[in-house]
Amino acid sequence: MKKEYNRKQDRTPLVDALKQYQEDRPAYFCIPGHRFERGVSRRWLSEEECGFLRYDLTEATGLDDLHQPSGVILESQELMADLYGAKKSYFLINGSTCGNEAMILAVLREGEKILLPRNVHKSVLEGIILSGAKPVYMMPEWIGEEGIYGGVLQQTVEEKLMEHPDCKAVFLVSPNYYGLTSNLKQIADICHENGTLLLVDEAHGGHLYFSDKLPDGALTQGADMCVQSFHKVTGALTQSSVLHIGTGRVDERRVERALKLVQSTSPSYLLMASLDAARYELASQGEDMMEKSLALSDELKEGIRQIPGMFCMNNGITGKYGVQGIDGTRVVIRCGHSSGYELKRRLMEEHRIELELADEKNVLAIITHANTREDIRRFLAALTDIAEQPLEYTGRETDPTGLPETEMVLTPREAYFSVVREVPWEMARGKIAGELIAPYPPGIPLVYPGERLSDEIWNAVEMYRRWGCHFHGPSDDSLSMFEIIEK
Template identity: 40%
Template sequence: MKEDRERAPLAEAVACYAAEQVTRFHMPGHKGGKGISAAAARIMGRRVFELDITGVEGMDDLLQPTGVIREAEQLLAQAYGAEASYFLINGTSSGMQALILSTCNPGDEIIVPRNMHKSMVSGVILSGARPVFVSPEVDPDFGIALGVTPEKIAAALAAHPQARAALLINPTYYGTTSDLTTIAAQVHGRGLPLLIDEAHGPHFYFHEGLPPGALTQGADAAAQGAHKILCSLTQSSWLHVKGGRIDRGRLQAVLAVLLSTSASYLFLAALDLARLQMVKEGRAILERTIELAERLRRGVRQLPGLTTFGAEYCGRPGVKGLDPTKVTVGVKGLGLTGQQVELYLRYRHRIQVELSDLYNVLFIVGPGNTAEDIDKLLAALAALVKDEAGRRERTELPPALPPAPRQILTPREAFFAPAESVPLAAARGRISTETVTCYPPGIPILCPGEEVTAEIIEHIEVMKSNGYRIQGPQDGGLTRLRVVKE
């Protein structure tokens, strides 16, 4: 019923408990804020501590819900057209790990994109699965990884008939989406589940001007970050399941292993309220958000040296659709790096971007942004263009990635193997225990268990000398690499 959908039972229960002014002889130690310091009260406010409770009488149990948490999760499933939904208080990462552990046993193959998120790497390590990598498309102008094409998924399925699942990112960080309807039909044709990292797409289900959500295109499960675009708290996420290809009993058992036994009711209440906001006002909020994002896009196109893309980008290989709330601005026409532009905006104009890479800065326009925000940003970008007038040195494109190396061990085997740190030049022929990723395009050069080749070492040295950002290794400067000990 509409009246039920427009309630937030879990958040309401938390508020009622705080209003009762119960004398607390339970965790946490601050006892509803009575024990906090003056500095904590000044900086954080007392209300957050009043609402910071634990699983006391009437608050239910996240790992075995039967009361208000179960009711809130049922309302969440209704909102997203799922058959079962779960609150996550360890971020979307825990959802991705749970899906991998629920579908794969040690040694099983799972089809994953080469630009897989760290949570996928950790899920593969925890499960002992063997990843079958599929390369995403890469845009040559912006240097960003796009989606995976149905043709590549079909080839991976044919080459690996024993695979247990396929896992994809949709949308990408930059907002591009894949043809999930076609891919779901291919994966289901083999009797396998399609798992989606939908961390950046929980808003897709509430406005027709956005790409369709993964669950509406045949996905069997999707993990979402309710805080990335929507208005929940950081680290709070959702996991949705639909259909019978996911063993829900095993999934719930895995979640009980992964999730904290001390669930934050601040996170849980925020998740309940974020769902309620979308159900009641989602379309209107997103209509305004999309309009602001398009206003930013139009303004950027008027500034010489800056580039961006919109709906015209769709239809390229790996780009079925685009989330308009993600505005990627290419800056290489100014002769600057994205990192330089990020620092300029932060310290000259008090504007913080979502991310920067060598060529781009990414802006996420969300429900909390205003028309004044867009005007301020466009004015700052105009000042940047004026300050850099005449520079216009075009940044060189990165060299093509070397061939994917041979996988000798599974990521789990490499992770738990005795390891040692060696100079990068001495790592040739050794087995990496680390992931090495260069931005752009954000596709790993090395993953745990793979052989370090001469081509990979040469590529890394070229990227380092040209100032590209490298993530993953313990040695951030990548003069050394951790490899399996001989």
């Protein structure tokens, strides 16, 4: 384990308080209205199935208040910070989306610049809209042999900060969806030398801190703040996340004000309790959990390598393409005679195996300690069956490395509040985009709202449109019509 186990992590203060409260069973005249489990529709759950709803409570006596914690929630958050070595940690019940928004709101004011790659989650754009910040974009490195994006090079960050020395923050995604991490330590040093804060979307990396076989986490590499989705691999309920402050460079009061702005005033105690319990499990047996996950992952990868026509992501990309490390619990699989979309479809329809995502070349499987060897054997049998029944390759070879430069006419906030009108796609050339266009894959926006659809960009989008590519962003995903801003 990367850090010595602290026995105080045995405590689960919020879970214990909730258990005691439901055991006491006071006459309850508060929200929520289902009164423990008694008022739940039996169309949904039988009486035997709905025991967990006894813990779906509100800010009742002894249960603290997420927006002004002073009791068991505060204690639970302090235990979380202690486990991760954070200066301060905050429970998020609106997912990592609100954490990304809060980080940006806490460190940027209207008109101030933030440096970020174009493959950030859409919640980052929402945070920029809310804050009025001005984005400065950079590109992660493209790994052509794998058909995915890697990390962001430290020299890319350094060059962009030289061009824009007034950037107040750098925002990175590490690890990305495929488990690839950037060299955050070197990037953090560059940021701090320039008086810039480093914010990290570590939604997919909350487990990295519990095995030396995994890449280092953002907090251990000098990130000023990071957000982790605890529900992704660490056992908490969906929508449960954590925001960590890593250094004293961050104004905690602004973070707390931002969280009050983006979090619900009716926080779910089920979600918060799941964070408390998941933290306890990681503290007490995180190393064993990661060992099991990695062993299952290795078994799957080794089996895939024995199947003709099936391939795993090449570990040799480490040290190249901005990739500092690879999360071994992510298994990226490519089929030589099928697109990722087709492989994912066949695995589900023919073998009832559900995967996290597909792109043009790959499918992604996420392995956790809760998987079993039977899961792995079933998966390998399905891949073997598909390999023995090849279909004509249905994918496209795409190369997103040549994306054209964009012209920002309006900031995302200005674009959001602008009047838009819908025009035929053919008439959108040269106009200011009123909505996002991100061909998926690779998921990199070719244009953000407020940017001009130059001839180069329009032609690039049109190429994807003619291919029948799926788009994220446009209200008309066929792109027959498109929203523009007239200025």
